[in-house]
Amino acid sequence: MKDIDTLRVASLQYWLRPIKNFEEFAEQASLWVINAADYKAKVVLFPEYFTLQLFSLHLSALPVPDLVRGVSHLKGLYIELFQKLSQTYEITIIAGSIPAESADKKLIHNECHVFSPNGSHGVQPKLRMTRFEKEDFGVGSPNDAHLKVFEASWGKFAVAICYDVEFPEIVRAAALQGALVLFVPSCTDDRQGYYRVRYCAQARAIENQMYVVQSSTVGGLSRFPAACLNYGQAAILTPSDYGFARDGILAEGVANTETMIVGDLNLKQLRESRANGTVLPLHDAQSGDLISQQVEIVRL
Template sequence: MKYRVAAVQYHLEDISSFEQFASQVTHYVRNASEYGVQFVLFPEFLTTQLLSIGDEAGKPLPIDQLPVFTEAYLALFRQLASEYNMHIVGGTHVVDVGGGKRQNTAHLFHPDGRVDTQAKIHLTPTEVEEWDMAPGDGLAVFETPYGTIAMLTCYDIEFPEIVRMARAKGADVIFCPSCTDDRHGFYRVRYCCHARTVENQVYIVTTGTVGSLRRVDFMRANYGQAAVITPNDIPFPPAGIMSEGDVNQDMLIVADLDLSLLDDVRKAGSVTTWRDRRTDLYTDWS
């Protein structure tokens, strides 16, 4: 099976209304549709842009006000997925989960109106100490007409076990929305994406925020680049990079994924890392 994906290097800048946010998101989806894509990925924390709208006194909104926009966020992405007949990983949005807890949650919008979610499982110190987030407590994979996918957000990809679990549950493509403020964080995520594709013989589609929210704490600096990353084997590019954007530029990238190539390398590649895992020595999460 083959299908086409796009990943958005979402440019953060201060705005004054939800309509401005909706207009920017719509622009990227419309642009992706011009390339005939079936999936488009937005980055982690793109909705923090809404905090820059501010309150009646002109002060930026605190993180605990971000869930106020959940209904509008869901309506916007549902409408775009339906209108453009596209699966959209709408980055992540901070949602209330009850008991005074919030989670940083990835959303998959299907063209038929369904919405799947995956809360971020591993949280960074900033998310815990500054934004009082709660971690997700389970991993799901999601069935689509284009196969099984998983959504693992930024820091999640740095833990080999969780990606192994996603592959054991049948995922061939991992969508990894990310948000990193400097090169150190960016390369941690990027290098781990490459490692996970080698270990599990999967595709990883990743992207990050670019630009700056000058009025929002912890979002004033962003260092991002979208990429579609493959196993390092003969059917794929030698460096494992099918497509990548220009660092810190407002743009999107497009690539075609061929799932049959994953089957080929798992069965008879130069190395067969998925088949050769030693389940007699360590856990097989399948």
């Protein structure tokens, strides 16, 4: 694999609007892939749970766990759609997330599918569930769920689905395996929830000297309380050092609008920063285990 200097990525603020059939969902998703390809992006990121748009195929508001399970039954169509789009437009698609049934059909989990133009296809399950997912959606984590680092022609990357980015150890593990970019598909219903994810994403960019790309759902489905509110803003975040964006923000959308942001990731600068930056948090953190074992409690 040959190192490349620059990678153009696109990230979506995807509007959840009512649809009448899967074809309308496919049309909306396809237009964003086409737009990203027109802008010469090599990767496009959809948000977590953007597939909940498929709730609106139901004429009545069923219990939420039943709606979620219903979306999982459309996973085959979802895979077929994005696999074809990736190959047709020669772009890597990180296709947000979709509910999926476990092999024994007892558990529903939340997983992100990654599609390569060469036809290969990977899956990253969400590792940590929010209370809302567990208590309202009935979604859990598979017993064999683990972090994956994907190796593309341009380098290594990882996916942390929304809440997962709030756990530093998850992202640090990816960085230590050589991931240069972290993609964070997110879905949050209010400002507080959004900024929990956003601020953690920015912290992960700094402490791991990596790019972090976040996508968001916006809009909503008024007939379905579980998907009626979304607060979102896509962002491309950088380390905080010379050679990167002054405020650590390479690009961001206007919050709560339907849009796509595009940015060029300077991977050469990133590699140089990891080797010889003003500070070296990724390298220096490798003594962290020793520090954590030597904590002293001082009573005052």
